[in-house]
Amino acid sequence: MGIEEKVLCSKSHEFILKNDNGSYTIGLTDYAVDQLGDIVYLELPEVESEFKKGETFATVESVKAASEIYMPISGKVLEVNNSAVDSPEILNEDVWEKGWLIKIEPTGDSTEKDDLMTYNDYKAELE
Amino acid sequence: MTKETFLHDKHVKLGAKMVDFAGWHMPVQYTSIIDEHNTVRQNVGLFDVSHMGEVIVSGNDVLEFLNSVVPQDISKLAYEKAVYCQLPNQEGGLIDDLIIYKIGILEYLIICNASRIDEDVNWLARNSKGYDVRIDNVSHKYSLLAIQGPKADALMRKMGLNTRQDSFTIKPAKISRIKVMASRTGYTGEDGYEILFENKYAEFLWDRILDQGREFGIKPIGLGARDTLRLEAGLHLYGNDLDENTTPIEAGLSWSVPKDKIANYNGKDVIMSQIANGTQKKLVGLKMLDKSIARHEYEVYFKGEKVGTVTSGAPSPVLGANIAMAYVKNDKEICTGATVQVMIREKLHDAVVVKRPFVCKHNKVKI
Numbered sequence: 001m002g003i004e005e006k007v008l009c010s011k012s013h014e015f016i017l018k019n020d021n022g023s024y025t026i027g028l029t030d031y032a033v034d035q036l037g038d039i040v041y042l043e044l045p046e047v048e049s050e051f052k053k054g055e056t057f058a059t060v061e062s063v064k065a066a067s068e069i070y071m072p073i074s075g076k077v078l079e080v081n082n083s084a085v086d087s088p089e090i091l092n093e094d095v096w097e098k099g100w101l102i103k104i105e106p107t108g109d110s111t112e113k114d115d116l117m118t119y120n121d122y123k124a125e126l127e
Numbered sequence: 128m129t130k131e132t133f134l135h136d137k138h139v140k141l142g143a144k145m146v147d148f149a150g151w152h153m154p155v156q157y158t159s160i161i162d163e164h165n166t167v168r169q170n171v172g173l174f175d176v177s178h179m180g181e182v183i184v185s186g187n188d189v190l191e192f193l194n195s196v197v198p199q200d201i202s203k204l205a206y207e208k209a210v211y212c213q214l215p216n217q218e219g220g221l222i223d224d225l226i227i228y229k230i231g232i233l234e235y236l237i238i239c240n241a242s243r244i245d246e247d248v249n250w251l252a253r254n255s256k257g258y259d260v261r262i263d264n265v266s267h268k269y270s271l272l273a274i275q276g277p278k279a280d281a282l283m284r285k286m287g288l289n290t291r292q293d294s295f296t297i298k299p300a301k302i303s304r305i306k307v308m309a310s311r312t313g314y315t316g317e318d319g320y321e322i323l324f325e326n327k328y329a330e331f332l333w334d335r336i337l338d339q340g341r342e343f344g345i346k347p348i349g350l351g352a353r354d355t356l357r358l359e360a361g362l363h364l365y366g367n368d369l370d371e372n373t374t375p376i377e378a379g380l381s382w383s384v385p386k387d388k389i390a391n392y393n394g395k396d397v398i399m400s401q402i403a404n405g406t407q408k409k410l411v412g413l414k415m416l417d418k419s420i421a422r423h424e425y426e427v428y429f430k431g432e433k434v435g436t437v438t439s440g441a442p443s444p445v446l447g448a449n450i451a452m453a454y455v456k457n458d459k460e461i462c463t464g465a466t467v468q469v470m471i472r473e474k475l476h477d478a479v480v481v482k483r484p485f486v487c488k489h490n491k492v493k494i
Binding site for chain 2: 035037038040041043059061062063064065066
């Protein structure tokens with residue numbers, strides 16, 4: 001089963017992926033990165049910082065413009081992908097495994113996931 | 128309703144990302160802005176710039192009229208030559224920046240920014256009172272393609288261009304047997320041509336140039352790379368770096384303002400006084416010292432004090448650094464290599480004031 005089949009996606013083009021230890025990996029969808037074009041800069045939050053669902057936690061810049069990235073669910077940052085900060089172009093290669101952004105411990109309740117979509121539904125929504 | 132050039136369907140078919148630009152539905156990129164940028168620096172790229180405006184000004188008083196609306200001395204513009212100039216208002220602020228070509232004894236072609244066609248034509252008309260001139264906005268009749276890069280000349284010659292022309296000249300020519308006006312100008316800092324021709328030939332010439340250019344590594348180039356190319360070359364973008372509140376002197380365009388021109392023109396007193404006495408603000412180049420990118424309207428600080436505003440900023444693929452242009456307080460300490468700070472998302476990032484252009488230009492060709 002590919003990662004795409006395990007993620008949930010938000011309308012603002014972030015994905016979450018549940019890890020075995022109960023933490024979640026958050027990243028940008030392949031569609032979002034494709035729309036942005038060459039990713040040249042990434043700003044990620046500090047470990048331990050906490051964000052509510054919908055808050056801006058990161059900024060990604062393409063050649064053209066800066067875009068904010070929003071929390072698809074509330075959480076506390078456990079880990080950030082420093083290699084993506086050093087080489088933001090890896091997002092253009094692969095968003096799921098190499099180009100993820102942060103790992104979080106969820107702090108909200110499960111209803112926060114109600115408005116997230118499976119990857120297939122998300123793709124269908126884009127059509 | 129958004130406007131479309133005669134090549135709109137070609138862009139869509141090539142899979143370009145389309146955006147609204149100055150009311151036009153235009154390609155921002157076909158594959159990758161960085162890749163397209165490098166193609167123009169190393170080989171040759173093809174741009175659809177048909178959204179730009181073309182205005183023909185003619186008549187018995189055309190020379191006196193044009194001399195009354197631009198700082199450049201049009202009486203010195205020879206047949207088939209081009210000159211970069213601006214259209215100042217009474218206060219010296221800029222309504223637009225343009226290229227004027229002398230295409231006949233009493234006939235001039237103006238190429239202006241897409242976003243400013245209406246303002247320019249209106250301004251020219253309002254200023255033409257008392258002059259025997261005709262002002263014809265012919266923007267809807269012609270398509271404009273830019274062929275830019277070190278291999279642009281070889282490609283144009285392969286396609287039948289047999290003119291021998293310096294940069295900043297325009298000549299009637301034939302490309303693939305189509306009648307065009309070939310201008311050796313551009314907006315990239317590279318050698319190249321801009322060709323103007325009737326709309327009905329647009330799709331034919333577009334396909335033909337891409338086909339014939341294959342051996343030179345040609346690619347179609349979107350507005351995204353057009354912006355990074357012009358920024359690296361230190362060229363201004365109207366609406367970002369120039370507007371009705373900036374004068375050519377503040378913008379670092381004094382080279383295009385002759386000091387000995389006799390004729391009067393709009394804003395001349397303000398512009399001349401700024402040449403003599405200096406300006407409050409000045410456009411400078413910035414190079415970021417970290418990986419952050421300064422963007423339009425970000426604030427610039429020096430020793431804790433706000434001293435200016437960024438007008439354009441982007442990565443420079445050639446330098447591998449992020450560059451910007453900004454209006455800052457015209458203070459010698461700031462303007463000569465100072466380290467300043469740009470406020471980016473509530474944090475200050477160091478940048479050094481550098482000379483423009485940011486990269487070497489290769490667009491001066493003399494036969």
